[in-house]
Amino acid sequence: MKCIAWEDRPSVKVPGMIKISVRYFAAFREATGIESETLETPAQTPAELFSECITLHGSLRSRTASLVAINDEMADWETPLNDGDEVLFFPPVAGG
Amino acid sequence: MKRFEITAQAIDLEAFRALLISQSCGACVQFEGWVRDHNEGQKVLRLEYEVYAPLAVKEGNRILDQAMERFGVENACAVHRSGLMELSEVAVLVGVSSPHRGAAFDACRYIIDQAKLRLPIWKKEHYESGEAEWVNCRHCYAAGDHHHIG
Numbered sequence: 001m002k003c004i005a006w007e008d009r010p011s012v013k014v015p016g017m018i019k020i021s022v023r024y025f026a027a028f029r030e031a032t033g034i035e036s037e038t039l040e041t042p043a044q045t046p047a048e049l050f051s052e053c054i055t056l057h058g059s060l061r062s063r064t065a066s067l068v069a070i071n072d073e074m075a076d077w078e079t080p081l082n083d084g085d086e087v088l089f090f091p092p093v094a095g096g
Numbered sequence: 097m098k099r100f101e102i103t104a105q106a107i108d109l110e111a112f113r114a115l116l117i118s119q120s121c122g123a124c125v126q127f128e129g130w131v132r133d134h135n136e137g138q139k140v141l142r143l144e145y146e147v148y149a150p151l152a153v154k155e156g157n158r159i160l161d162q163a164m165e166r167f168g169v170e171n172a173c174a175v176h177r178s179g180l181m182e183l184s185e186v187a188v189l190v191g192v193s194s195p196h197r198g199a200a201f202d203a204c205r206y207i208i209d210q211a212k213l214r215l216p217i218w219k220k221e222h223y224e225s226g227e228a229e230w231v232n233c234r235h236c237y238a239a240g241d242h243h244h245i246g
Binding site for chain 2: 025026027028030031058059060061062063064065066067069072073074088090091092093094095096
């Protein structure tokens with residue numbers, strides 16, 4: 001078995017993990033206390049990502065009736081995520 | 097003034113109406129959404145709109161395009177406010193002009209209904225009790241965590 005020094009290791013990411021920027025709006029921002037964060041996550045969809053965010057932020061609860069956007073386009077909770085995506089979590093909207 | 101606009105300033109009703117005028121149109125329908133002094137039994141003192149403008153404008157223009165295509169109206173415009181608002185101010189304004197009134201009424205109704213469902217805009221009501229709450233969002237956070245005003 002060939003060994004390499006730790007500092008010479010290839011800079012590969014942990015398999016299955018992607019880096020995602022998350023932004024929280026309105027009630028979600030107040031629940032988490034932050035506007036945005038970057039997560040290394042195994043989540044493959046916004047739905048899975050939101051579940052992870054609930055475990056990270058105790059005050060965050062349900063996404064019922066909420067919307068999601070990826071890279072400034074409205075998306076679906078089951079849209080596949082890609083490394084480097086920016087995911088926007090929109091609590092239930094109330095314009096008008 | 098653009099076709100779909102987000103503004104923190106009072107909406108200029110005359111300038112908006114001018115966008116809709118056309119000699120081939122015999123009908124103009126406008127909807128104004130006002131800040132109301134009550135909601136679900138609570139007395140509302142004022143409210144606050146948070147808007148994610150990049151996507152609200154994009155999606156707002158899509159709604160206007162869909163209304164024009166679906167109902168065949170000639171002009172369709174809308175403006176939505178952001179920020180703090182006092183009672184009776186115009187929070188949203190939708191306008192449609194068309195050769196005949198039927199299509200104008202239908203298109204105007206479609207635009208305001210879709211805007212309420214699709215635009216990334218949130219409303220925080222400030223109540224007489226001193227509390228403030230995001231409308232439709234009670235289930236989003238743990239009880240007791242929503243009294244701070246951010």
